[in-house]
Amino acid sequence: SKRRRRRLIMAACTTAAPATVSSSGVQQHNHHHRQQRKKDKMVVIMGATGTGKSRLSIDLATRFSPCEIVNSDKMQVYKGLDITTNKIAFHDRREVPHHFLGEFDTDEVGELPASEFRERAELTISDIISRKRTPFLVGGSNSFVYSLLVEEYDPDSDVFNDSNSVSSKLRYDCCFLWVDSSLPVLYEYLDKRVDDMLDLGMFRELAEFFDSDELDRDLEIPAGLRKAIGVPEFHRYFKKYPPGKYKDLDRVRRGAYEEAVREIKENTRQLAKRQIGKIMRLRRAGWDLRRLDATATFRLLLMDGSDDDDSDWRSVWERQVLEPSVKIVKRFLEE
Ligand code: ATP
Known part of the structure; x- marks a missing residue:
């Protein structure tokens, strides 16, 4: 393949550089100096x-x-x-x-x-x-x-x-x-961190994110930021309960919310x-x-x-x- 060929050529360039003899007769290993350069x-x-x-x-x-x-x-x-x-x-x-x-x-x-x-x-x-x-x-x-x-x-x-x-x-x-x-301690700590993030305003942030034409997007194959944990999980929630439409957290809605949070913790x-x-x-x-x-x-x-x-x-x-x-x-x- 092209890439393999390029790799072979590059390898040849770094190993085959000949030692040159200067006018004073002292050998100079030019490539050697280059290789010695500190990373x-x-x-x-x-x-x-x-x-x-x-x-x-x-x-x-x-x-x-x-x-x-x-x-x-x-x-x-x-x-x-x-x-x-x-x-x-x-x-x-x-x-x-x-x-x-x-x-x-x-x-x-x-x-x-x-x-x-x-x-x-x-x-x-x-x-x-x-x-x-x-x-x-x-x-x-x-x-x-x-x-x-x-x-x-x-x-x-x-x-x-x-x-x-x-x-x-x-x-x-x-x-x-x-x-x-x-791992067990980290898992427990991560659960707590999700709760802390929600307290900090994660739900509101996602509600704003979905409060545009975002909800109409097909998130079947999300890309970029839409892959972030929290987006797919709350996308399902906001599809059912679009942001701004519902004032009170009724029982059904609370159940769907808790389900999203549970998924976020698991993921x-x-x-x-x-x-x-x-x-x-x-x-x-x-x-x-x-x-x-x-x-x-x-x-x-x-x-x-x-x-x-x-x-x-x-x-x-x-x-x-x-x-x-x-x-x-x-x-x-x-x-
Ligand atoms: P991959 O093989 O998936 O590319 P990776 O090591 O490059 O793995 P990870 O950091 O493991 O990348 O991210 C994989 C997935 O985990 C992301 O696509 C996203 O769903 C989720 N994720 C990673 N970092 C975050 C973050 N900071 N916030 C929210 N979700 C995240």
Whole structure:
């Protein structure tokens, strides 16, 4: 195929460059110098949905300033549905610049393919590095992370369903942090997070989203932002009970609402499980992921019920997740 041929040609170019003899007779291995060029450094924060990647990224980015964050959550790249997709709030970003957060209009671009994310994010990262800042890649979409980091990316191969095709040859010098948790605790925590998101206004946000010609759309094959968990589930609800038409939450309506919430919780759990499976696959293929265990933090958050910064969970988070991460990143950046 054309791609294979190109790959072979490129391989030939890098291995067959001859050593040249200069006028002084000293051999110069030009290509060798090129190959020795150090790869650019990047911190990569991975983990399933809801594990606290954004929190950790801000904690680290403020400590190792100046840093900039490149988002790799495939739903958060789109404009809109900030609560539903759980984008980090502006005031929580603590002035750390964020890229690819709400930058694309799904009505204009449809769906952003991983191959395009790879090309665009590569440019953004070069720019961050040229300004002498450290890039942090943060987000749960493993297909985006994979496409951006591997040396050779084949958009046609389904790496996560074909274990042999996962590559461990990366084009950056990466420091991988993986925020993980025991699955039962994470599940319970994710249920709570869905309730918290609803309290924050997720239902209202979706009602506004569907309060246009949106309801007439065929969501059988959703694309882009319309794939976000919450949209298909509430699409069914709003089809029956269009936004604005019904004032009171009658019993039937409440039942349909509860059904949608139940589906959202179930789909969020499934997403987390799939994401952890993909992360473990990368690790088995040789990606050097450093696992940080946030289980105890989530247990406390479930007991506390509050997200206040001065609660007990914060000190456990610091001891078990933040401090080990700081050590790892410090060593990596000093190398
Ligand atoms: P895939 O193999 O599906 O491309 P991926 O690792 O690239 O996996 P995921 O992040 O696992 O991407 O997202 C898969 C699906 O999970 C999305 O299509 C969407 O339905 C849901 N999803 C992911 N992130 C979010 C989010 N932030 N908000 C809402 N739904 C999300």
